[in-house]
Amino acid sequence: MKIYVPRDAAAKALGAEDVVRALEAEAGARGVSVEIVRTGTRGMIWLEPLVEVEQGGVRHGYGPFASTDAAALFDGTLEGLGPVEEIPFFARQHRLTFARVGRIDPLSLADYEAHGGFVGLRRALGMDPAAIVAEVRESGLRGRGGAGFPTGIKWETVRTAPGPRKYIVCNADEGDSGTFADRMLMEGDPFTLIEGMAIAGLGTGAEQGYVYLRSEYPDAIEVMERAVEIARDAGVLGDVLGSGRRFDMEIRVGAGAYVCGEETSLLNSLEGKRGVVRAKPPLPALEGFLGRPTVVNNVISLATVPVIFEKGAAHYAAFGQGRSRGTMPFQIAGNVKHGGLFETAFGMPLGELVEDVCGGTASGRPVKAVQVGGPLGAYFGTAKFDTTLGYEEFDGAGGLIGHAGVVVFDDTADMLGLARFAMEFCAIESCGKCTPCRIGAVRGVETLDRIRAGDGAATELLVDLCDTMKDGSLCALGGFTPYPVMSALRQFPEEFACAREAAE
Amino acid sequence: MPASQTLPPDTHADPDLGEVEAILALHSGREGPLLPILHALQEAFGHVPSASHAPICAALNITRAELHGVISFYHDFRTAPAGRHVVKICRSEACQAVGAEALSERVLDMLGLGWGETTPDGRVTVEPVYCLGLCACGPAAMVDGALRGRVRAEALVAEVAP
Numbered sequence: 197m198k199i200y201v202p203r204d205a206a207a208k209a210l211g212a213e214d215v216v217r218a219l220e221a222e223a224g225a226r227g228v229s230v231e232i233v234r235t236g237t238r239g240m241i242w243l244e245p246l247v248e249v250e251q252g253g254v255r256h257g258y259g260p261f262a263s264t265d266a267a268a269l270f271d272g273t274l275e276g277l278g279p280v281e282e283i284p285f286f287a288r289q290h291r292l293t294f295a296r297v298g299r300i301d302p303l304s305l306a307d308y309e310a311h312g313g314f315v316g317l318r319r320a321l322g323m324d325p326a327a328i329v330a331e332v333r334e335s336g337l338r339g340r341g342g343a344g345f346p347t348g349i350k351w352e353t354v355r356t357a358p359g360p361r362k363y364i365v366c367n368a369d370e371g372d373s374g375t376f377a378d379r380m381l382m383e384g385d386p387f388t389l390i391e392g393m394a395i396a397g398l399g400t401g402a403e404q405g406y407v408y409l410r411s412e413y414p415d416a417i418e419v420m421e422r423a424v425e426i427a428r429d430a431g432v433l434g435d436v437l438g439s440g441r442r443f444d445m446e447i448r449v450g451a452g453a454y455v456c457g458e459e460t461s462l463l464n465s466l467e468g469k470r471g472v473v474r475a476k477p478p479l480p481a482l483e484g485f486l487g488r489p490t491v492v493n494n495v496i497s498l499a500t501v502p503v504i505f506e507k508g509a510a511h512y513a514a515f516g517q518g519r520s521r522g523t524m525p526f527q528i529a530g531n532v533k534h535g536g537l538f539e540t541a542f543g544m545p546l547g548e549l550v551e552d553v554c555g556g557t558a559s560g561r562p563v564k565a566v567q568v569g570g571p572l573g574a575y576f577g578t579a580k581f582d583t584t585l586g587y588e589e590f591d592g593a594g595g596l597i598g599h600a601g602v603v604v605f606d607d608t609a610d611m612l613g614l615a616r617f618a619m620e621f622c623a624i625e626s627c628g629k630c631t632p633c634r635i636g637a638v639r640g641v642e643t644l645d646r647i648r649a650g651d652g653a654a655t656e657l658l659v660d661l662c663d664t665m666k667d668g669s670l671c672a673l674g675g676f677t678p679y680p681v682m683s684a685l686r687q688f689p690e691e692f693a694c695a696r697e698a699a700e
Numbered sequence: 701m702p703a704s705q706t707l708p709p710d711t712h713a714d715p716d717l718g719e720v721e722a723i724l725a726l727h728s729g730r731e732g733p734l735l736p737i738l739h740a741l742q743e744a745f746g747h748v749p750s751a752s753h754a755p756i757c758a759a760l761n762i763t764r765a766e767l768h769g770v771i772s773f774y775h776d777f778r779t780a781p782a783g784r785h786v787v788k789i790c791r792s793e794a795c796q797a798v799g800a801e802a803l804s805e806r807v808l809d810m811l812g813l814g815w816g817e818t819t820p821d822g823r824v825t826v827e828p829v830y831c832l833g834l835c836a837c838g839p840a841a842m843v844d845g846a847l848r849g850r851v852r853a854e855a856l857v858a859e860v861a862p
């Protein structure tokens with residue numbers, strides 16, 4: 197009997213290890229031989245721990261699985277969810293980047309190759325660097341870390357930059373609240389990231405890679421470190437698949453600073469310095485890690501490269517709308533009924549994702565607002581739910597897609613409190629380089645406290661302060677914190693009641 | 701990191717300088733060695749002992765001011781040992797949406813602590829954390845390095861009971 201249990205951090209946080217022990221004990225007591233395969237998560241977090249049992253070649257799901265369900269499972273009396281891949285939340289997705297996550301044993305190279313692994317890398321090995329970069333450009337892939345910069349253009353800059361030593365740096369700092377796609381990918385299919393980084397190395401001439409992985413992700417660190425060792429032992433890293441071309445990589449652990457997700461701060465941190473943001477230019481592509489040409493890409497950007505090479509740029513670019521090509525792994529979190537990761541082509545209306553795919557709130561109360569794009573992203577009230585998921589569309593609606601986190605709040609949410617938190621977070625995490633961010637955020641907290649206390653005049657001050665932060669900050673931490681603050685103020689003015697009185 | 705946080709505080713006074721040197725020897729040759737060194741020291745001693753500062757500066761050819769600047773920049777690095785248990789509770793938005801604020805208040809209240817404080821018996825330290833990637837199963841917390849989803853205050857406090 198073959199049983200699959202996720203080893204993903206979310207599944208573990210909900211009791212997956214207890215479930216495995218219970219299954220082993222029950223099987224032992226019955227003298228049944230079972231093979232328990234640890235996988236990544238399917239991304240249906242509300243069903244975790246989600247146990248799957250292979251029946252006639254099809255995996256049937258049981259979840260959320262309690263340890264006490266083990267006996268019923270073996271008796272055949274436990275009510276299940278049917279074939280996992282037919283659960284509507286899963287069946288409605290287009291899984292390209294996450295195609296293997298939840299299906300395979302993340303640390304089995306054999307499993308990886310049996311599911312299309314290294315097809316892309318082998319193809320790239322037959323191409324010259326310019327052709328590799330052109331393929332990425334044609335796919336339309338844009339950076340999934342936040343800014344949405346075309347990946348192919350960044351690679352081209354590094355490819356043509358002079359210099360004997362170049363680097364591929366993977367940004368796995370994933371600090372945005374409501375996001376976990378990087379974590380889920382690294383824990384569920386680490387070889388995809390390794391393969392993507394190797395292709396990036398071949399395309400740009402970089403022979404060394406680093407993954408800067410946040411310390412809050414102990415499971416991802418463990419899996420990635422192990423995967424790199426396995427890949428090196430198998431000859432994937434080093435002399436890449438015996439091609440004579442070299443690429444190797446290392447995992448580096450962050451130290452709990454949100455701003456280190458910003459690429460230049462990340463590079464300083466990687467060099468062992470304070471994570472202070474650098475002024476641009478010079479671009480990291482020209483003067484990055486240790487002053488050398490460096491690609492900095494998000495986990496999902498890099499992990500999407502293998503499928504682009506496996507299926508072809510045109511196949512990838514056929515998904516999406518406008519200048520948002522391909523698929524995006526949306527992560528729906530917070531007060532949501534069916535929370536998790538939903539990979540789909542760009543173009544779905546926000547409201548459809550939240551209300552229809554994810555079933556609205558977990559509390560059963562009406563949705564009040566969602567925050568899209570992490571702590572620097574705008575709040576979207578339900579009036580804006582027809583906004584379609586795409587870079588330009590969100591920009592046009594006064595927000596940003598960012599790393600595609602969608603955090604749902606019900607009607608009990610305190611918008612002024614959330615605006616205050618945005619400022620507080622900025623104050624805590626500011627790198628300290630520029631005054632509007634370092635001091636402005638502290639003033640922002642004070643100003644929101646004054647508004648809360650009934651000081652009507654303070655609202656004008658807040659708007660002013662937001663303008664100053666927007667215009668005068670070096671990076672998006674100070675520059676975008678006004679998004680959540682102002683979007684809350686504009687859409688829910690009654691909660692900043694004094695604001696309205698002052699304006700009237 | 702996990703294991704270090706449960707170390708008894710008695711290593712504070714007298715770190716084994718041989719171990720410091722071994723860590724320095726292991727990492728000094730890497731590109732950008734300082735963060736790996738600080739992580740390794742904290743793993744070994746539960747904090748970055750001040751006695752390690754001079755050897756680090758000597759090995760990496762940096763000033764004490766630079767080193768201090770780096771250690772103080774990052775939330776992770778401790779200059780003194782934490783309690784025997786470390787509880788980190790997520791304060792970020794997705795967890796707030798499912799009651800993280802009330803949870804934190806209750807836990808801090810039950811233990812008689814403020815953020816970052818340690819109980820007088822050295823048993824437990826409670827710290828804020830900004831997202832653990834468990835945003836679809838919050839409120840989230842970490843207890844001595846192990847992740848917890850859909851956390852309730854009573855269960856969390858019971859885990860670190862004497």
Ligand SMILES: Cc1cc2nc3c(=O)[nH]c(=O)nc-3n(C[C@H](O)[C@H](O)[C@H](O)COP(=O)(O)O)c2cc1C
Pocket residue numbers: 338339340341342343344345347367368369370371372454455456457458459460492493494495497498671672673
């Ligand atoms: C404050 C701040 C935090 C950021 N955090 C992250 C992060 O955690 N992960 C990430 O990939 N990009 C993050 N970014 C964006 C990076 O600066 C950079 O644009 C990205 O890593 C480039 O990779 P991509 O083109 O593949 O998206 C952050 C930016 C800012 C301003």
Ligand code: SF4
Pocket residue numbers: 455473625626627628629630631633634669670671672673674675
């Ligand atoms: S905006 Fe804030 S985080 Fe960004 S560079 Fe300025 S001070 Fe640093």
Ligand code: FES
Pocket residue numbers: 373374375790791792793794795796830831832833834835838840
């Ligand atoms: S917001 Fe709490 S775990 Fe992500």
